[in-house]
Amino acid sequence: MEETREQIQEQIKHQGELVRKLKADKADKDVISQEVAKLLELKAKLGDEPAKKFDLKCPKGTRDYNxxxxxxxxxxxxxxxxxxxxxxxxxxxxxxxxxxxxxxxxxxxxxxxxxxxxxxxxxxxxxxxxxxxxxxxxxxxxxxxxxxxxxxxxxxxxxxxxxxxxxxxxxxxxxxxxxxxxxxxxxxxxxxxxxxxxxxxxxxxxxxxxxxxxxxxxxxxxxxxxxxxxxxxxxxxxxxxxxxxxxxxxxxxxxxxxxxxxxxxxxxxxxxxxxxxxxxxxxxxxxxxxxxxxxxxxxxxxxxxxxxxxxxxxxxxxxxxxxxxxxxxxxxxxxxxxxxxxxxxxxxxxxxxxxxxxxxxxxxxxxxxxxxxxxxxxxxxxxxxxxxxxxxxxxxxxxxxxxxxxTNLKIRTTETEVYVVSAQKNLVEHRLRLCQELWDADIKTEQSYKKNPKPLDQFQYCESNGIPLSVIIGQSEIENNEVTLKNTLTRVERKVSRDALVQEIKKELAQLKSQ
Amino acid sequence: MEETREQIQEQIKHQGELVRKLKADKADKDVISQEVAKLLELKAKLGDEPAKKFDLKCPKGTRDYNxxxxxxxxxxxxxxxxxxxxxxxxxxxxxxxxxxxxxxxxxxxxxxxxxxxxxxxxxxxxxxxxxxxxxxxxxxxxxxxxxxxxxxxxxxxxxxxxxxxxxxxxxxxxxxxxxxxxxxxxxxxxxxxxxxxxxxxxxxxxxxxxxxxxxxxxxxxxxxxxxxxxxxxxxxxxxxxxxxxxxxxxxxxxxxxxxxxxxxxxxxxxxxxxxxxxxxxxxxxxxxxxxxxxxxxxxxxxxxxxxxxxxxxxxxxxxxxxxxxxxxxxxxxxxxxxxxxxxxxxxxxxxxxxxxxxxxxxxxxxxxxxxxxxxxxxxxxxxxxxxxxxxxxxxxxxxxxxxxxxTNLKIRTTETEVYVVSAQKNLVEHRLRLCQELWDADIKTEQSYKKNPKPLDQFQYCESNGIPLSVIIGQSEIENNEVTLKNTLTRVERKVSRDALVQEIKKELAQLKSQ
Known part of the structure; x- marks a missing residue:
């Protein structure tokens, strides 16, 4: 939701620049009005702007950096x-x-x-x-x-x-x-x-x-x-x-x-x-x-x-x-x-x-x-x-x-390397312990802030944020003292011993960087 | 000259803190007045302060970072x-x-x-x-x-x-x-x-x-x-x-x-x-x-x-x-x-x-x-x-x-790796060409901004700024299409072929970093 809104704002900015350029270049009037129409359409998508009602804005001539x-x-x-x-x-x-x-x-x-x-x-x-x-x-x-x-x-x-x-x-x-x-x-x-x-x-x-x-x-x-x-x-x-x-x-x-x-x-x-x-x-x-x-x-x-x-x-x-x-x-x-x-x-x-x-x-x-x-x-x-x-x-x-x-280049805004995923309910303690271990090993790690997040939501978060690896724990992993290490891009999964986890992640990250 | 002044200012700051601490701790009056005397001595070293005459200062409660x-x-x-x-x-x-x-x-x-x-x-x-x-x-x-x-x-x-x-x-x-x-x-x-x-x-x-x-x-x-x-x-x-x-x-x-x-x-x-x-x-x-x-x-x-x-x-x-x-x-x-x-x-x-x-x-x-x-x-x-x-x-x-x-820790304020030294007069063109080559190879390089700097001044600059290597050129080096590469700390010098210079510097820097 929020990302879409930002994307629209980027498009509006872009379209606005185009319109101004066409006007400056004294382009054909039909072309201009066509592009202006597109601009208005984009603005309409954003809907009602409470910013104006409340003066919810940056001072003139300044901007936030997203x-x-x-x-x-x-x-x-x-x-x-x-x-x-x-x-x-x-x-x-x-x-x-x-x-x-x-x-x-x-x-x-x-x-x-x-x-x-x-x-x-x-x-x-x-x-x-x-x-x-x-x-x-x-x-x-x-x-x-x-x-x-x-x-x-x-x-x-x-x-x-x-x-x-x-x-x-x-x-x-x-x-x-x-x-x-x-x-x-x-x-x-x-x-x-x-x-x-x-x-x-x-x-x-x-x-x-x-x-x-x-x-x-x-x-x-x-x-x-x-x-x-x-x-x-x-x-x-x-x-x-x-x-x-x-x-x-x-x-x-x-x-x-x-x-x-x-x-x-x-x-x-x-x-x-x-x-x-x-x-x-x-x-x-x-x-x-x-x-x-x-x-x-x-x-x-x-x-x-x-x-x-x-x-x-x-x-x-x-x-x-x-x-x-x-x-x-x-x-x-x-x-x-x-x-x-x-x-x-x-x-x-x-x-x-x-x-x-x-x-x-x-x-x-x-x-x-x-x-x-x-x-x-x-x-x-x-x-x-x-x-x-x-x-x-x-x-x-x-x-x-x-x-x-x-160029439609996807720019990552975080550097997260690993996402810790619960495969089942009531594993928050295990997730926290995993995160602690990875953070203390200087591995950039995130997890859901929900107690019982849905597995699909967690994997989607990895994909949309470009997080290369996920560490999955479920009941069977806990019983075998292991975790599942998954590559987000290839979707290849493999079991890794709990004790070798940090080492295996570092190995995999080094490989990804060298590619 | 400028460094000495900054050092005195640091000492004054330090001494001032000590005096305030002693006062806050209600220390022995003789001890306090002894430390206050030291503070005044330090301030006297700085001499006449034109800052005050001209209001040459930062606004109250703000500071520059040196x-x-x-x-x-x-x-x-x-x-x-x-x-x-x-x-x-x-x-x-x-x-x-x-x-x-x-x-x-x-x-x-x-x-x-x-x-x-x-x-x-x-x-x-x-x-x-x-x-x-x-x-x-x-x-x-x-x-x-x-x-x-x-x-x-x-x-x-x-x-x-x-x-x-x-x-x-x-x-x-x-x-x-x-x-x-x-x-x-x-x-x-x-x-x-x-x-x-x-x-x-x-x-x-x-x-x-x-x-x-x-x-x-x-x-x-x-x-x-x-x-x-x-x-x-x-x-x-x-x-x-x-x-x-x-x-x-x-x-x-x-x-x-x-x-x-x-x-x-x-x-x-x-x-x-x-x-x-x-x-x-x-x-x-x-x-x-x-x-x-x-x-x-x-x-x-x-x-x-x-x-x-x-x-x-x-x-x-x-x-x-x-x-x-x-x-x-x-x-x-x-x-x-x-x-x-x-x-x-x-x-x-x-x-x-x-x-x-x-x-x-x-x-x-x-x-x-x-x-x-x-x-x-x-x-x-x-x-x-x-x-x-x-x-x-x-x-x-x-x-x-x-x-x-x-702890009297020496903190480097630059990251310069190589200083290009003229051993003789009228070598500015050679120095500039060397610097160009090193900069374009992403080697952090400095040289004197004097046309004919004294060799001693150049070596002293290396030492006081902690620049690990110097590249020396003189007439004999130019004739042999080589340079002298000197380690500032060990003072060991060796001749290096002009064509292999970038490579040799990178090798030496890698060694220094691994030490």
Whole structure:
């Protein structure tokens, strides 16, 4: 009963996504209405929803994870944590809320999305907005000059949720950062290598990692004649290029941000540059960039990064792209962003109203260098250079869930190995003693919580939960000091001496695992 | 540098605990002032604390976990999760905040400790106070009638923190619950079995699990002449017996709660009962309890629970105790609480002002049956009977950390297996290619982020981080297409052909693991 309901909900989610996609693609109206009808049918199956009457729901933009989703989540986390550990990272944790003052002045315009706690007396608190600012606070507070750490935890943003696309108000971040005074591009290149390892192992489709450099961007803006006090605001206009046409970005620069049209056009020339080492070499010859120290530095670092990427055998995944800007203010050097190729989308004009749904759908990882953030927390302004990457884990969950649904893959949510079955009534004591013995031998074991369960119910439980073995006891087994060991899949049964039971089960489980 | 600072902080924590303990034990004043002097010396070592100037701190009652604490935490979680999975549990997750209305009316007086979020427009939200109410909300919302699930996550209480004792405002709960309509005591006994498995495997010292029954308590109150509308308030007075003398509890019942002194004295008679099946049998013969249907039911269920505990071979850990009451309103049947034996404490009079520090120091797990909670969320009041247990993980962390500190155990915070060492300058390309090869072969590998690191620095890094192997390249190795493989502990070096490197490392690691 409960499983059916969950299955229907999964189908509704899937069907809803299909309908939205058809609408977004402006598909044939008959096709759309046919699919909408299917969606309504599914919803009707669920029947009356008391959730609405009682406000029996999760807060807007948040969700529960059911056992299937948790099993997928565990698998993804394992892959990612294994990679972080392969690169020698430690892990830390910080509180879910920080002093409000800790977050103040770190996020620019986005600060409006911070969740504040109610003033109930005592300190003023806010929920963490990302893991990077708490990390910087942690480094400064503990005077740590060098660390390689990962941190996987939930963060909070009062944003417009787009939950089918994996955009929530409560969501996981999955960060890996290297802090310390090191030589150029060595930690930076390792972050890019980590993104490649993770995305390749998760098998979520082909992807590219776009890379750029904040110093190069600033030098390019200077070369184009952008006044220095407009660098950040023009940078955030450039950041929209992955989802907006150049014409609209140009208009924003000129009309909203008061940029000289000639400067805008020069920017328009540069942001088209994208490619490998050859493009860097071409830009290094550009006369206007050559006059800008920052641009030259940025280009040389980009060159070194791409060379290191070749040594790491990941150059085929990495594209230098002068139009990559990334939103956050705190980046000071290399920036990068990984996008799934299958999910590239048409840039849309903001006026079309479609922007919301198509925003950076394909972005699954991003990060960069931020050398000044820790210094903001230190009494003497002492800096600790940092570079890091954040894996867009919610989007990856959404893709994996969709894949599991599409392939009809049966996902086990428990790991139970043995089910202890009563063949007759009044054997509860024998069952309990068997369970005790198996648990204490570290065998994953379940039994019915009914005193006298029906044999058929017990075997059905084994089958529907994918439990590979059952141990059956009845009067005859008890008399002969033995049990019946049954393989759920083959239905082969054999008698096993009571004393050899643990040993026989372990043998059989080892065989099953090796198959 | 950073490690030293952390070590000093650990020492300060340790020393602070010692001083508090001496004060609580009313030790000799000279001894105390000697230890206080040591504490101040340690604090002086840390020097000027910019944290205070800048309010560079975690919110009150919360803490960061450093890598060593995280390594301990990971170990404890692994033991606990393994146990939950051994018993066939699935896992779920819920948002860190709930609609305020979801929590309203579930916690009685303790509701004042709930953290509310600021009203920034939209829904009114509160941080979760425990994992049980969100679980009940989840069951009702998804119409789930039967599930066995665990949930490990942080919860929030605006309580007075006592952080050295493991009492925080943000803390982990570690819950296992069985929901479903089953036969008496079968799920309940399994919860107790789980507590025994976990506490025994964690090796944190000897412990006992006290058990009692809410129906028995209510029947006993009725037998003593307590009016029914005073059951809950008298119950919460009884709950204080583990930390307060009977005389004070009696005074609270009579003076504050208006109970008849004769009734109080009858309660005083019953709450002394504690023991095994023999005590249950004795109470079953008590004439005044025999008139109370609930008391008899409770006793019979207690009897069955203790019998099941014998079958599970955990009877030596379980003590029936009529003075156990537990605070929460929502329990309806069996209740239990596990206490470490080494941590039993003197009951103190509230007037002494010491109560704060000594409250339930030894309690490391607790739970019980709550059959009505899910019904509070269902439109038709449909009930789903539940029983569960919560492991007091923060206290366990505190004990484990203390143990690690006391035994001077070196805890590794990374799992790095191989360090790639440059023997000479200008070999960065060779190092990067080696790292790529080892990472892609799933070998946990690190290298220096300096272009030309000193050999001595590299070897010292291996030693201080417990990295078992290093791979050394120099000009001669490159010329001979080989590397030097060095065992950090034995300092034995041998030449290995470049092509056989991965294979040789895996062989050596397997050997090291088997030692």
């Amino acid at each position: 056992p299937i989703q948790m099993a997928i989540r565990e698998g993804v986390f394992n892959t990612i944590i294994k990679c972080f550990k392969r690169h020698g990272a430690e892990t830390i944790d910080t509180p879910v809320f920080e002093l409000k003052a800790t977050l103040t002045g770190k996020y620019g315009e986005d600060a409006k999305l911070i969740y504040d706690l109610k003033d109930q007396g005592g300190e003023l608190l806010s929920l963490r907005y990302d893991l990077t600012v708490p990390f910087a606070r942690y480094l400064a507070m503990n005077k740590i000059n060098a660390i390689k750490r990962y941190h996987i935890a939930k963060v909070y943003r009062r944003d417009n949720p787009a939950m089918t696309r994996g955009r929530f108000r409560e969501f996981y971040q999955c960060d890996f950062d290297i802090a310390g005074q090191y030589d150029p591009m060595l930690p930076d290149a390792e972050c890019v290598k980590i993104v490649v390892e993770i995305l390749s192992q998760l098998e979520i489709g082909d992807y590219k990692i776009r890379v750029n450099h904040r110093k190069l961007l600033d030098g390019m803006f200077a070369a184009c004649g952008v006044p220095e006090d407009k660098f950040r605001t023009i940078c955030s206009a450039v950041d929209k290029l992955d989802k907006t046409f150049w014409a609209d970005v140009r208009a924003e620069m000129i009309d909203e941000k008061g940029l000289d049209p000639q400067a805008a056009d020069k920017i328009g020339f540069f942001v088209k540059f994208s490619g490998g080492l050859d493009v860097i070499e071409e830009l290094l010859k550009d006369a206007s960039l050559a006059t800008q120290k920052e641009a030259v530095e940025g280009l040389q670092e980009m060159k070194l990064l791409l060379q290191y990427c070749e040594m790491y055998k990941i150059a085929d995944k990495v594209v230098f792209d002068l139009s990559l800007a990334r939103g956050l203010d705190y980046y000071t050097g290399v920036i990068y962003e990984a996008c799934l190729q299958g999910y590239t989308h048409q840039p849309t004009s903001p006026a079309s109203g479609q922007e919301e749904e198509s925003v950076t759908v394909g972005s699954v990882a991003g990060g960069g260098r931020y050398d000044n953030l820790v210094g903001m927390f230190d009494a003497k302004g002492k800096k600790v250079p940092c570079v890091g990457v954040s894996i867009g884990i919610e989007r990856i969950f959404a893709i994996m869930e969709h894949k599991a649904l599409a | 890598p060593i604490q995280m390594a301990i935490r990971e170990g404890v979680f692994n033991t606990i999760i393994k146990c939950f999975k051994r018993h066939g549990a699935e896992t779920i997750d819920t948002p860190v905040f709930e609609l305020k209305a979801t929590l309203t009316g579930k916690y009685g007086e303790d509701a004042k400790l709930i953290y509310d979020l600021k009203d920034q427009g939209g829904e009114l939200l509160s941080l979760r106070y425990d994992l049980t109410v969100p679980f009940a909300r989840y069951l009702a919302m998804n119409k789930i009638n039967a599930i066995k699930r665990y949930h490990i996550a942080k919860v929030y209480r605006r309580d007075n923190p006592a952080m050295t004792r493991g009492r925080f405002r943000e803390f982990y709960q570690c819950d296992f619950d069985i929901a479903g309509q089953y036969d008496p005591m079968l799920p309940d006994a399994e919860c107790v079995k789980i507590v025994v498995e976990i506490l025994s495997q964690l090796e944190i010292g000897d412990y006992k699990i006290r058990v009692n029954h809410r129906k028995l308590l209510d029947g006993m109150f009725a037998a003593c002449g307590v009016p029914e509308d005073k059951f809950r308030t008298i119950c919460s007075a009884v709950d204080k017996l583990d930390k307060t003398f009977w005389a004070d509890v009696r005074a609270e019942m009579i003076d504050e709660k208006g109970l008849d002194p004769q009734a109080a004295d009858k309660i005083g008679f019953f709450v002394k009962f504690s023991g095994g099946l023999d005590v249950i049998e004795e109470l079953l013969k008590d004439a005044s309890l025999a008139t109370q249907k609930e008391a008899v039911e409770g006793l019979q269920e207690m009897k069955l629970l203790l019998q099941y505990c014998e079958m599970y071979k955990i009877a030596d850990k379980v003590v029936f105790d009529l003075s156990l009451a537990r605070g929460l309103d929502y329990y309806t049947g069996v209740i239990y609480e596990a206490c470490l034996q080494g941590y039993t404490h003197q009951p103190t009079s509230p007037a002494s002002g010491q109560e704060e520090e000594s409250v339930t120091v030894g309690s490391v797990a607790g739970g019980g049956r709550y059959d009505n909670l899910v019904g509070m969320f269902d439109a038709k009041g449909k009930k789903v009977p539940c029983v569960g247990v919560s492991i007091g993980i923060e206290r366990i962390f505190a004990i484990m950390e203390h143990k690690a500190l006391a």
